[in-house]
Amino acid sequence: MPLRSVVKGVGAYLPERVLTNDDLARMVDTNDEWIRQRTGIARRHIAAKDELTSDLGRKAALAALDNAGASVDEIDLIVMATTTPDNTFPATATRLQAKLGVTRGAAFDVQAVCTGFLYALAQADNMLRLGQARCALVVGAEIYSRILDWEDRSTCVLFGDGAGAVVLKAEAVGDGADERGVLSTTLGADGRFYDALYVDGGPASTGSAGFVRMQGQEVFRHAVKRMSESVERALADAGLSLSDLDWLIPHQANSRIIDKVGARLGLTPDQVVVTVEEHANTSAATIPLALTHGVQRQLFKPGDLLGLTAMGGGFTWGAAVIRW
Ligand code: ACO
Numbered sequence: 001m002p003l004r005s006v007v008k009g010v011g012a013y014l015p016e017r018v019l020t021n022d023d024l025a026r027m028v029d030t031n032d033e034w035i036r037q038r039t040g041i042a043r044r045h046i047a048a049k050d051e052l053t054s055d056l057g058r059k060a061a062l063a064a065l066d067n068a069g070a071s072v073d074e075i076d077l078i079v080m081a082t083t084t085p086d087n088t089f090p091a092t093a094t095r096l097q098a099k100l101g102v103t104r105g106a107a108f109d110v111q112a113v114c115t116g117f118l119y120a121l122a123q124a125d126n127m128l129r130l131g132q133a134r135c136a137l138v139v140g141a142e143i144y145s146r147i148l149d150w151e152d153r154s155t156c157v158l159f160g161d162g163a164g165a166v167v168l169k170a171e172a173v174g175d176g177a178d179e180r181g182v183l184s185t186t187l188g189a190d191g192r193f194y195d196a197l198y199v200d201g202g203p204a205s206t207g208s209a210g211f212v213r214m215q216g217q218e219v220f221r222h223a224v225k226r227m228s229e230s231v232e233r234a235l236a237d238a239g240l241s242l243s244d245l246d247w248l249i250p251h252q253a254n255s256r257i258i259d260k261v262g263a264r265l266g267l268t269p270d271q272v273v274v275t276v277e278e279h280a281n282t283s284a285a286t287i288p289l290a291l292t293h294g295v296q297r298q299l300f301k302p303g304d305l306l307g308l309t310a311m312g313g314g315f316t317w318g319a320a321v322i323r324w
Pocket of ligand 1: 030035214215216252311
């Protein structure tokens with residue numbers, strides 16, 4: 001029987017310190033009403049000075065392992081999506097591996113900004129299905145507070161810090177679309193849009209980390225289009241259609257983007273998981289954060305069809321379809 005990747009557990013972590021919209025209004029020329037109306041964001045969490053991306057990832061990973069009833073000894077693959085690595089090298093995934101006490105298997109980072117979690121999920125899924133690993137941790141972890149220009153109100157209000165993780169195991173569950181597991185993943189990129197969303201630094205350009213720069217409206221337009229199209233493509237790849245979809249778990253950047261994607265896909269608002277209000281855009285961490293939110297509230301029933309989708313810098317985009 002062919003192997004399929006099955007989600008065994010999910011977990012998330014948000015740093016203790018909360019920064020509200022009112023707090024931000026004391027730092028830059030903005031206000032709670034503007035931020036809520038334009039983005040749906042009410043607050044974001046900010047990592048402590050001594051917290052690293054690998055620390056956030058570790059807490060989310062431990063929560064996911066606990067939820068899965070799995071032990072660290074089972075892990076033989078760690079794929080970490082992050083745009084804010086602890087250091088330029090080695091991969092933050094290897095630091096996470098050491099912090100978890102895992103000493104076998106592969107560990108590497110994936111950099112696809114806000115689409116990072118889906119890129120990481122696709123790599124882990126492919127390796128599990130090929131039999132190259134048996135139990136994977138897929139982690140999205142970010143500390144955006146360290147790459148934000150806190151004087152630029154057009155970007156600093158949008159992002160936050162956080163982490164989420166998923167434990168995936170290879171199981172011989174059959175290959176029908178009604179069998180549980182990851183049914184399909186689809187990824188895309190178009191590097192011509194580099195300037196619309198980027199960080200103005202890096203080891204080879206300036207030697208420092210740099211700050212997020214963004215053309216908000218350009219990003220908004222592409223996000224709605226690419227996220228909707230990706231879900232349709234992933235469904236088609238799995239031999240399914242929109243009417244089969246029970247839940248949308250979109251990247252949490254902006255509630256207006258999410259509303260438009262949901263409407264384009266013909267979903268009702270109660271089929272769409274929205275958590276952006278609580279943590280703002282945590283880039284690669286938003287999808288596992290939203291998945292964990294759904295699991296904690298017992299939203300997903302066995303057999304439900306979940307569509308995950310994201311779009312981010314690059315531009316990059318993607319989707320995954322999972323039978324729960
Ligand atoms: N507070 C108050 N006013 C602000 C703020 C702020 N934080 N930021 C901008 N403004 C002002 C602008 O200066 C402008 O003023 P003006 O009319 O006097 O010139 C006015 O608000 C409108 O600005 P716009 O940029 O036109 O506002 P828009 O409605 O496009 O909303 C936003 C901006 C929220 C950034 C929107 O474009 C957006 O959400 N884009 C998507 C960006 C995104 O989500 N990026 C995340 C990374 S990519 C991803 O995850 C998909």
